[in-house]
Amino acid sequence: MxxxxxxxxxxxxxxxxxxxxxxxxxxxxGLVAGTAGCGSPLAAGLAGTQLNPxxxxxxxxxxxxxxxxxxxxxxxxxxxxxxxxxxxSATFAWGNPYYTKVSLATLGNKPPDVAVAHVTRASNLAxxxxxxxxxxxxxxxxxxxxxDFSQTAWKASQFQGQTYAIPMxxxxxxxxxxxxxxxxxxxxxxxxxxxxxxxxxGWEAALTAGxxxxxxxxxxxxxxxxxxxxxxxxSTLYRQRDGSTPLVDDxxxxxxxxxxxxxxxxxxxxxxxxxxxxxATVDTPGAETLMFTGQxxxxxxxxxxxxxxxxxxxxxxxxxxxxxxxxxxAVQADSHAFILPRMDRSxxxxxxxxxxxxxxxxxxxxxxxxxxxxxxxPVYESPEYRRITPQSSYADTVDYAVYDPxxxxxxxxxxxxxxxxxxxxxxxxxxxxxxxAVAGIRSTLETYAxxxxxx
Amino acid sequence: MSAHTVGAxxxxxxxxxxxxxxxxxxxxxxxxxxxPFAFFxxxxxxxxxxxMFVASxxxxxxxxxxxxxxxxxxxxxxxxxxxxFWSSMWHTLQFTLYTVPPLVILSFVFAVLANRMPRGxxxxxxxxxxPYILPSAAIxxxxxxxxxxxxxxxxxxxxxxxxxxxxxxxxxxxIAMVGIAVATVWWTIGFNFILYLxxxxxxxxxxxxxxxxxxxxxWQQIRHLTIPLLSRTTTLVLLLQIIASLKIFDQVYLxxxxxxxxxxRTALLFITDTGFADYRIGAAAAASxxxxxxxxxxxxxxxxxxxxxxxxx
Numbered sequence: 015m016x017x018x019x020x021x022x023x024x025x026x027x028x029x030x031x032x033x034x035x036x037x038x039x040x041x042x043x044g045l046v047a048g049t050a051g052c053g054s055p056l057a058a059g060l061a062g063t064q065l066n067p068x069x070x071x072x073x074x075x076x077x078x079x080x081x082x083x084x085x086x087x088x089x090x091x092x093x094x095x096x097x098x099x100x101x102x103s104a105t106f107a108w109g110n111p112y113y114t115k116v117s118l119a120t121l122g123n124k125p126p127d128v129a130v131a132h133v134t135r136a137s138n139l140a141x142x143x144x145x146x147x148x149x150x151x152x153x154x155x156x157x158x159x160x161x162d163f164s165q166t167a168w169k170a171s172q173f174q175g176q177t178y179a180i181p182m183x184x185x186x187x188x189x190x191x192x193x194x195x196x197x198x199x200x201x202x203x204x205x206x207x208x209x210x211x212x213x214x215x216g217w218e219a220a221l222t223a224g225x226x227x228x229x230x231x232x233x234x235x236x237x238x239x240x241x242x243x244x245x246x247x248x249s250t251l252y253r254q255r256d257g258s259t260p261l262v263d264d265x266x267x268x269x270x271x272x273x274x275x276x277x278x279x280x281x282x283x284x285x286x287x288x289x290x291x292x293x294a295t296v297d298t299p300g301a302e303t304l305m306f307t308g309q310x311x312x313x314x315x316x317x318x319x320x321x322x323x324x325x326x327x328x329x330x331x332x333x334x335x336x337x338x339x340x341x342x343x344a345v346q347a348d349s350h351a352f353i354l355p356r357m358d359r360s361x362x363x364x365x366x367x368x369x370x371x372x373x374x375x376x377x378x379x380x381x382x383x384x385x386x387x388x389x390x391x392p393v394y395e396s397p398e399y400r401r402i403t404p405q406s407s408y409a410d411t412v413d414y415a416v417y418d419p420x421x422x423x424x425x426x427x428x429x430x431x432x433x434x435x436x437x438x439x440x441x442x443x444x445x446x447x448x449x450x451a452v453a454g455i456r457s458t459l460e461t462y463a464x465x466x467x468x469x
Numbered sequence: 470m471s472a473h474t475v476g477a478x479x480x481x482x483x484x485x486x487x488x489x490x491x492x493x494x495x496x497x498x499x500x501x502x503x504x505p506f507a508f509f510x511x512x513x514x515x516x517x518x519x520x521m522f523v524a525s526x527x528x529x530x531x532x533x534x535x536x537x538x539x540x541x542x543x544x545x546x547x548x549x550x551x552x553x554f555w556s557s558m559w560h561t562l563q564f565t566l567y568t569v570p571p572l573v574i575l576s577f578v579f580a581v582l583a584n585r586m587p588r589g590x591x592x593x594x595x596x597x598x599x600p601y602i603l604p605s606a607a608i609x610x611x612x613x614x615x616x617x618x619x620x621x622x623x624x625x626x627x628x629x630x631x632x633x634x635x636x637x638x639x640x641x642x643x644i645a646m647v648g649i650a651v652a653t654v655w656w657t658i659g660f661n662f663i664l665y666l667x668x669x670x671x672x673x674x675x676x677x678x679x680x681x682x683x684x685x686x687x688w689q690q691i692r693h694l695t696i697p698l699l700s701r702t703t704t705l706v707l708l709l710q711i712i713a714s715l716k717i718f719d720q721v722y723l724x725x726x727x728x729x730x731x732x733x734r735t736a737l738l739f740i741t742d743t744g745f746a747d748y749r750i751g752a753a754a755a756a757s758x759x760x761x762x763x764x765x766x767x768x769x770x771x772x773x774x775x776x777x778x779x780x781x782x
Contacts, residue, residue: 110742110746113746114745114746117531117532117745117748118531118745121531121532142532142748143532144532238618238637238640238641238729239618239637239639239640239728239729241728241729241730295634295636295637295640295641296618296619297618297619297637297640299617299618299619299620300618300619300620303619422747423747429742429746429747432728432730432731433730433731436728436729436730436731436732437730439729439730440642440730445642457552458553461551461552461553465547465749465752466528468528468530468531468532468533468747468748468749469530469532469748
C-alpha cells in the first residue's frame, strides 16, 4: 500500500538553498517596507506608541439605522476637527462579544479613547477596574455637569457613588402601531394618535379589536431568536405590578424574584397567545412584518426599530410608550453611554476624548431621530426634539424607566437576559409552563448568585 | 477544524533505518531542525496548557492581576455540580452524534460512487471538496440565510409544500442543533471523501478482478474487499471526525451563539463565555482541562483499537 513517489534528486540551476535565500531576502525587504511607513499599525505595535497621535479612536456597537445615523454624526465631527484623520471608529457586534473585546483591549493596554457601553454593563466594567472615573473635573473639560442629564439615567451611570459613564440616551421598550389598522379598529383618539390603553382589560380589548380589524393578530413581538426582547417584555409587565421585587439583589448575590407574581405575569402573557391575540412563534423581522403588512395592529420592540418602520413605503404607523397594564407605570430600558476605558492618557488625549463626547451630545437631535430619548437635557427639553414625531411621543418614559438589576452577570445582552429571556420565550411558545419556567429561572439565577463574583 | 493531519497511512513500525551513521551528529542536526517548531510549540501550546492547568486550581479572574487565591479542586467541584456545564458537554456530544455517522458513512458512499465513475472524476472530487475550502464564517452566512425564519430558503420550500408556518430551524431549541449539524456535514464531508477516495485508489485492481472471476457480486466486493481494506482509513477518519466534532465552536458561535437560550451551547462556547464574558478564567481553565481529558481518552481508545487491528491483521 505504499505509493510514495521516490524522492527527486537535486536538479536544475535553481537549488533549494538559493531559493530559500532569495525568499528570506524578499521577506526581509517586505518587513522593512511595512514598518517604514510612518504610523503604520505594525510599527506602532512594536514600539508601543500611540497609533495615530491626534486621533480619537472610538468603539461602538451600533448597527442598522443607529449605525447609519452615527455615521452622519461622526462625519460632522470629522468636518469640524480637521478631516478624516481626526477620528477612527470601529463598530462591533453588540452583546457579550463587544464587551469581551472592550475588556480584553483595556487589559492589554490598547483600548480605544472612547467607547460606547450600556450603563447596565458599564457598572460591571467599572467594578472590574477597567474604566476611568468621570469626575466633575473631567466633565468640566467639556463644559458639562451632572445637572445636564436626565437624573434616572445619570443615577444608573454610577457605581459606588462615582460616575463612570456619560449617558447619551435612554432606550425604552415601546409600542408600535399600524395607524390604518388601529383606525379601523377604533383605537385612535381624536388627534389621530393611539388613545390611551389602561389595565389588562383595556389591553385585551384593544388587542381583540385590533385582531378583528387586521384579520391576523392584535399584537406581535418576537418570541424566538431574541432572548433580550422576551426579557424586556416580561420585565416591563412584571415591574408594573405592586410588590414586584427585582429578580436579583445585593449586586447579584441573592435571588429576590417574587415567584408568584412572576408566574402570574407569565401566565397572562401566555394567555394572549392562547386567545390568538399574539403569535406563538415568530422572530423580530417576522413580528415586524406582521405589523407592517397590516396583519397585526401592534408590534413591540425597542424604539430603535423606528428606522426600519420608516423605510417601509406607504406604512402609516405610530409609536407610544408601552401602556400601564398593572399598578404602576414601568418600562424596561437601558441607556447607551460613553465610557473612557482605563489607560495612561495625557491631558490632551483626555480633552480630545471629551471634545468628541460633547460633539456627539450636541448632535443629540440626529440621534433622537433613531428613536432614542436624549438624556442630555438641552436636547431633551428643546422644542426641536418635541417636533420629531413619533419618536418624542414616549419621552416621558425616562422618568419611570426600569433598568436591569445590578449583578456581575447582568445587563443588556448579558447571560442574565439570555437565561431569563429564553425561558420566557418558551412559555410564550407554549413549550413550558409558567410554574416550571419560574422554577428554572430561579435555579439558574441561584447558581449565578452562588458563584464567586469575579470582579 | 483547522489542524487536520492529512496522513492517510498511519505510521506502521516497519523496518528501522538500516544505515548505522554516526548517531551524535545526526541527532544534533535533528534537534536543530526541530528547534524552530519546538520553540513555538513550547511558547504557544505547552506553556499556555501548563498555565491553564495551574490556573484551574485558583479563582483566577481575567480582570485581576495574578492567579488569585488557591482554591484547590473547588473549580472542578463547582463544574461537576453545574448543570450548565453538563448540558454544554451534552450538546457537544449531541453534535458529535449527529455529525460523525453521516460524515463517515456518507463520505464512504460518495467516495465509492465517485470512484466508479468512468470519467469526470476530477469534477466530482472538486464538487465534494469545494465547500470544505470555505471559511466557517462564509458557510455560517449561507446557512443562516437558508434557515432564516419565515422568509429563508428552507422556510420558502416548506411553504411550497403547504406548511403555512414552518418552525424556524435555528430558533427552536429541539432542532437548532440538527440545523447546525446539517450545515457542518455539507461543509466538511469533502475532507473525509478525499481520504476515502485516496484509500480506494490504493486498493489494487487485481483484487476486484480476482473477486469477480470468483463470482462475487458488486455488493459482496464492497462488503468483503473494500470495507476491510479501508478499515485503517475508517479508524483515522473516525478519530479525526470525533475530535473535530468535540472541538465544535465556529459554526455554533456564528449561527446561534449557543441559542435559543442555551440549547446549542457547546463545551467550547461554555468555556469562552466563562473565561472571557464572565471573566472567570480559573473556572474556564478547569472546564478546558475536563474537555481535554475527554479528548485524550478518546484518542487513547482509538490507539488501543488500532493496535488490536494490527495484531489481527
